[in-house]
Amino acid sequence: MTAEKPVLATPGLKFDPHALASEQLQHVYRDRNSGLYTTLLGGLLQAMLIGWGTKFVFGAAWYGWLATASFWHWWIGRPVHARTATPLAGIPLHVAAAAVAGIGWGGAALMLPHMALSAQAAVLVVMVIAVNTALPRLVIFMPLFYAFAAGVFLPVVLVLPFLAPSAQGLTAVVLIASTLMLGLTARNVRAVLVRILLKQVSFEQVSWEDRLTGLGNRRRFDEALDAAWQHALQLGVPLSLMILDVDYFKKFNDTYGHTAGDDCLRKVATALAGCVKRAGDTVARYGGEEFAAVLFHAPMADARQMGENMCKAVRAMDIKHEQSTHRWVTISVGGATIMPKVGMSMQAFVETADAALYLAKESGRNRVEWKMVA
Numbered sequence: 520m521t522a523e524k525p526v527l528a529t530p531g532l533k534f535d536p537h538a539l540a541s542e543q544l545q546h547v548y549r550d551r552n553s554g555l556y557t558t559l560l561g562g563l564l565q566a567m568l569i570g571w572g573t574k575f576v577f578g579a580a581w582y583g584w585l586a587t588a589s590f591w592h593w594w595i596g597r598p599v600h601a602r603t604a605t606p607l608a609g610i611p612l613h614v615a616a617a618a619v620a621g622i623g624w625g626g627a628a629l630m631l632p633h634m635a636l637s638a639q640a641a642v643l644v645v646m647v648i649a650v651n652t653a654l655p656r657l658v659i660f661m662p663l664f665y666a667f668a669a670g671v672f673l674p675v676v677l678v679l680p681f682l683a684p685s686a687q688g689l690t691a692v693v694l695i696a697s698t699l700m701l702g703l704t705a706r707n708v709r710a711v712l713v714r715i716l717l718k719q720v721s722f723e724q725v726s727w728e729d730r731l732t733g734l735g736n737r738r739r740f741d742e743a744l745d746a747a748w749q750h751a752l753q754l755g756v757p758l759s760l761m762i763l764d765v766d767y768f769k770k771f772n773d774t775y776g777h778t779a780g781d782d783c784l785r786k787v788a789t790a791l792a793g794c795v796k797r798a799g800d801t802v803a804r805y806g807g808e809e810f811a812a813v814l815f816h817a818p819m820a821d822a823r824q825m826g827e828n829m830c831k832a833v834r835a836m837d838i839k840h841e842q843s844t845h846r847w848v849t850i851s852v853g854g855a856t857i858m859p860k861v862g863m864s865m866q867a868f869v870e871t872a873d874a875a876l877y878l879a880k881e882s883g884r885n886r887v888e889w890k891m892v893a
């Protein structure tokens with residue numbers, strides 16, 4: 520499910536293998552509509568060839584089967600395409616759908632024994648073209664591509680003994696040559712596609728991540744707050760927000776140096792991240808020595824408690840700070856809780872948390888101040 524070793528070893532790229540595998544499966548269904556139209560159009564040509572080589576009714580029957588099989592493959596891809604499902608949850612189903620779509624084409628092989636040599640050749644050529652058309656989409660996820668190709672070619676292998684000796688030679692040559700060509704092309708196309716996806720996934724990860732601390736960055740925070748606001752609005756549940764600032768950090772930098780300052784920020788980030796346990800909560804670096812946390816469905820008492828825990832967790836890191844009135848590195852926390860309603864301002868919510876942070880600083884630092892937005 521993950522990409523090949525040489526591609527993964529691409530230096531300088533940072534990525535989550537699960538994100539890459541998901542992206543690979545997304546790619547399979549990215550152009551699924553046009554994939555279906557191409558199949559239906561190409562299938563029409565094949566159905567006419569079958570009708571010409573045998574009887575019209577056989578062509579029509581095969582076309583019905585192809586349309587059903589391809590439609591099922593299209594249907595299975597719907598949740599992945601719409602990003603409403605965890606893509607990697609149903610791999611066996613995706614493989615089965617690809618195999619059935621392949622058999623949709625391969626089913627044409629059942630007509631080969633009833634055809635003249637020229638019609639057989641034409642039908643085989645269209646089948647090879649069908650596999651090649653699917654290649655750029657399916658090859659990114661090898662099990663799907665193999666399942667599709669096997670679905671197309673296995674029926675041909677099975678009918679081989681029932682063909683006239685002269686047709687057997689031609690069919691075997693087409694099979695072997697196309698398998699070899701596909702093997703070579705698939706490797707190259709896949710390597711290029713995986714490299715592109717890898718860069719995309721890596722870029723997305725980097726653009727959401729704060730490089731110093733590994734937490735989400737300001738962009739990630741903005742997105743998380745926006746999403747949590749919308750959900751809280753829809754569900755009518757409380758939303759809490761914290762802005763956290765390292766106390767006397769300028770003095771820390773001035774005393775211990777910028778590198779020690781960076782190290783301190785990394786430790787603070789670790790302490791904060793360790794306090795966030797729920798999947799719906801986000802802690803991010805807000806900028807400079809400021810952090811922020813979005814706590815979805817969190818009433819004021821619970822959120823405030825988390826703020827207290829964060830203060831304690833940072834203090835418990837025992838990072839010495841001679842210039843601080845507290846002698847150790849501490850943080851101040853400003854929090855706000857809101858029950859979002861239509862017409863309320865998210866910006867005002869952030870400003871309220873900011874005002875609470877100001878109050879915490881004014882009141883001596885290493886403390887939590889909270890405001891409820893009515």
Ligand SMILES: Nc1nc2c(ncn2[C@@H]2O[C@H](COP(=O)(O)OP(=O)(O)OP(=O)(O)O)[C@@H](O)[C@H]2O)c(=O)[nH]1
Pocket residue numbers: 731764765766767768769770772776777778779780781784806807808880884
């Ligand atoms: N080492 C390091 N320092 C940073 C980074 N980002 C911001 N800073 C420093 O953080 C300091 C913030 O200083 P101030 O805004 O004056 O706040 P403070 O000294 O923490 O004072 P209070 O917030 O009032 O307790 C500045 O000296 C910035 O240079 C960073 O990534 N690494």
